[in-house]
Amino acid sequence: MVLAVAIATLVVSTGITSSLFSVLYNKLADLTLEKIGKNDDVADKLQKLARTLLKIESLVDDMENKQTNSNFCEMLIEHVKSALFDAEDLLDKIDFGKLEFKTAILSVKSEGEVAVIRMLERVEDLVKEMEGYLLSEINKKRSPPQSLDVNPRTSSLVDKLSVFGRDNEKEKMVEMLLAQRTENVSVIPIWGMGGTGKTTLAQLVYNDQAVVRNFKLRMWVCFSSLDTDLVTVTKSIYESATNEVLELPNLDAVQVALQEKMRRKKFLLVLDGMWNENPAFWDALKLPFRFAAPGSNIVVTTRSKIVSLIVSTGQRYDLHTLSGDSGDEACRDIIKQSFGGNLDGHGDLWNIAKKCEGLPLAAKVIGRVLRFKLGTKEWDHILNYELWDFPEDYKSQIYPVLKVSYDHLPSNLKRCFGYCSIFPHKFQFEEDDLIQLWAAEGFIQPQRTRSVQGIGREYIDFLLSRSLFQVSPNDADRQTEAEPHGGQLLSIPGAALPRSLKHLSISSQLCTRLPSLGQLPVLKDLVIGKMGTLTNVDRQFCRLAGSFPSLETLTFCDMPELSIGSGINNLDMPRLIELRIDSCPNLVSLPSVHHLTSLETLDINDCPQLPSIPGEGLPRSLTHLSISDSDSLKEWCKGRDGDDWSKIRWILEIVIDGDEIPMDGRGN
Secondary structure (H helix, E strand, C coil), X not given: CHHHHHHHHHHHHHHHHHHHHHHHHHHHHHCCHHXXXXXXXXXXXXXXXXXXXXXXXXXXXXXXXXXXCCXXXXXXXXXXXXXXXXXXXXXXXXXXXXXXXXXXXXXXXXXXXXXXXXXXXXXXXXXXXXXXXXXXXXXXXXXXXXXXXXXXXXXXXXXXXXXXXXXXXXXXXHHHHHCCCCCCEEXXXXXXXXXXXXXXXXXXXXXXXXXXXXXXXXXXXXXXXXXXXXXXXXXXXXXXXXXXXXXXXXXXXXXXXXXXXXXXXXXXXXXXXXXXCCHHHHHXXXXXXXXXXXXXXXXXXXXXXXXXXXXXXXXXXXXXXXXXXXXHHHHHHHHHHHXXXXXXXXXXXXXXXXXXXXXXXXXXXXXXXXXXXXXXXXHHHHHCCCHHHCCHHHHHXXXXXXXHHHHCCCHHXXXXXXXXXXXXXXXXXXXXXXXXXXHHCCCCCCECCECHHHHXXXXXXXXXXXXXXXXXXXXXXXXXEECCCCCCCCCCCCCCXXXXXXXXXXXXXXXXXXXXXXXXXXXXXXXXXXXXXXXXXXXXXXCCCCCCCCCCEEEEECCCCCCEECCCCCCCCCCCCEEEEECCCCXXXXXXXXXXXXXXXXXXXXXXXXXXXXXXXXXXCCCEEEEECCHHHHHHHCCCCCCCHHHHXXXXXXXXXXXXXXXXXXXX
């Protein structure tokens, strides 16, 4: 799913930052006066810190809205991110009582007060830097900042010789347009992710000779991302139909004029790039077409599934990426066409085409850029990159198109989607697992009549509708697949990891022993997956006692040879909240977890050889235990007859193969 990869790479600086703001506001709100030694001065400074964070969040939004890509801007965002992480650590230390707020000498500030003052000074300095940067950007333009139209303008013209791999789609669309219908106007949306070629398909259909003969009146209107004004859009349709500029003052006059032009005419109208998801907008927009001749058609291209459902009169065309060998072949042909020269003799062209992952836009950009880079070294350079990690001269042409889907997300969903960049490429997850993670970060708050699960599923449905998530083809029960990836995610086996690292994912099919990660002082989230040859988690993983001092979530997944999970001592992972073990079919023993006194969630999935809960039992802090597709363990934990039942029956929420075991009837 190329779009999610590309988007998350772009938004990791703003999406992750936005999610951190939410976390910090919640932590600040939860602090009590007792936690800071009833120190009113510290309380005032923490309130000022909250106000300053609000200002920084607003400035980050300004930077994002200006679509600026300068190195200085990126550096500022990184500084903001680092400060937010450190502020979170500071608030956690206060919450856990690790800072002293009382001193024997009144004139001497306490350790805790000094830490709060330094953090406040740091974020205030950031505000000054960010305000200075934004002011300089405004002065450069010598005009007031304006909203940017992130949707490129299009027309009905198309170079048919530069289009590959869409012949079948074109024929199906033409057939749909020419079909005999009783209604006056049919509306067919073309829905798909950015860069798949929705506009190109509409252009091919618009210029097909059979379509030209059938529709004497054809109109093409391209939506700007700013086109939410009904008068402006209606005028554009009128002007496309008549080639006349319409100078009328109000909506009524404009709609009446268009209605008269459309009366008893059989027409084809293409509305390219529609984003407006307000049903009332669409209802008003289509009014002038009521008296058109039967057989008229409107084609709407959109990335929003919601738009496609609103406008459709029964049929919808879902356009996907080019798939399989034929898709790679089409991408290869697009690269050759965009290159403008002979590339038949270049042996790496097929492999470069595969890098496009079926996205025509990516193939077109690669061909254009390679036109000026003929050296073998440059081709090898491209072969060493994945699409979401291409060099800047490629990304700068692809990402503005792809990022539109992210820009149209509500702020709360930007936070949720940005958080997903901690997952590895093509990571598959269950809906409920992701919802729990979002809720733990404070992104979802229960409402009076709606549960966290209900709200979370609504969020996932919305991201699915924007093609930012996709349902895994391997799971009929709607397992969701995400491919966000970005600067918070590292996969650098054998390299030295920065001590400031907060989120880490490691995968390697050749790794036989995990590296020493336990001494990363601020690491919060760790995902270890797709270790095809790893058999044991040994003591090197933690290395020294007291390892992983800040780790909150730990996931082991897709490790087919892992059999023994050991190497974790009593002093390790004091703040671990969530432990997930997924798809480890040969795992026969769990590490000891009874010492993990902060552990709240334990999820075990697809571990069929795992026989039982560790002998010492589970920590009393545990509130959620989920066991699925793990038959041996399920039998030991099943009801009063299970040998391990006494070790788990006190847990608040127990879910086995999707069924929750109620507290009633569990026994004492």
